[in-house]
Amino acid sequence: MKIRIATWNINSVRLRVPLVKKFCQKFNPDILCLQEIKCTDDQFPLSAMRKIGFEHVQVRGQKAYHGVATLSRLPISRSDVLDFNGTDEARHLAVQVEGTGDTPFVLHNVYVPAGGDEPDVEKNPKFGQKLDYLQGMTKHFKNKRNKSKSRMMLVGDLNVAPLETDVWSHKQLLKVVSHTPVEVDHFTKAQTAHNWIDAVREHIPPEEKLYTWWSYRARDWRASNRGRRLDHVWVTPTLGDVVKKIQIIDDARDWEKPSDHIPVIADIDLSEG
DNA sequence: ATGGCTTACAAAGTAAGA
Secondary structure, three states: OOOEEEEEEOOOOOOOOOHHHHHHHOOOOOOOEEOOOOHHHHOOHHHHHHHHHOOOOEEEOOOOOEEEEEEEOOEEEEOOOHHHHOOOOOOOEEEEEEOOOOOOEEEEEEEOOOOOOOOOOOOOHHHHHHHHHHHHHHHHHHHHHOOOOOOEEEEEOOOOOHHHHEEHHHHHHOOOOOOOOOHHHHHHHHHHOOOOHHHHHOOOOOOOOOOEOOOOOOHHHHHHHHHHHOOOEEEEEHHHHHOOOEOOOOOHHOOOOOOOOOOOOEEEEEEOO
């Protein structure tokens, strides 16, 4: 069974319904995981998304900030809503995709906190909450490791660019939130906790510069190209070779009224997993 | 010059993004 899964930090879903439509017409994902929908559950543009083709929608919204939603053409059921750092913010939603075989296939949609400006837990509580969030992920998935055979995929805006090639300048970003050594360390621990495989870097060599976010502030984002790879696709080892193709849709950064993040697409074939 | 912009909000400036 072939499924196309996309992840996109949409930065306000209500504002960008036309962009979601454009993306889906061009790339036709079966499942779309959105982050930063910036609305409550009842404000979510449900009928517009149904018109686009997503009959099955799960929303974990919150007023004004954060919020995630998973939209699907295939039947899905909510399997988990987790709060990894105890702030009760809407940053996680896991669904089970039905009809994919005997072993459950669970898809986690995650929005890790940005972490504020200063990479200092004393001066900036948000940075601490970000580290707590990554630690909470580590704890949760470490407990699950080896205990369940379920096939899992984790996608979303993880707000950390772990590799030197995931930022425009490793040296200049060492003290900038998203690429500090302590964040990368916490990020790597969360990844190792469940032996998650970085499916994007399995397909695009780690030597290659790769970004999924560019600041709104650049006059010409493509010319200055000061990007970071903040959006990720992870799979459990049993799913490792079923990721057939990865696409980074950087054209979307040039669409009208764009998000500052671009979509990442993963094509998987579950019949082999 | 990584903040130059963008978003939400009991609506003008504030908080947040990263």
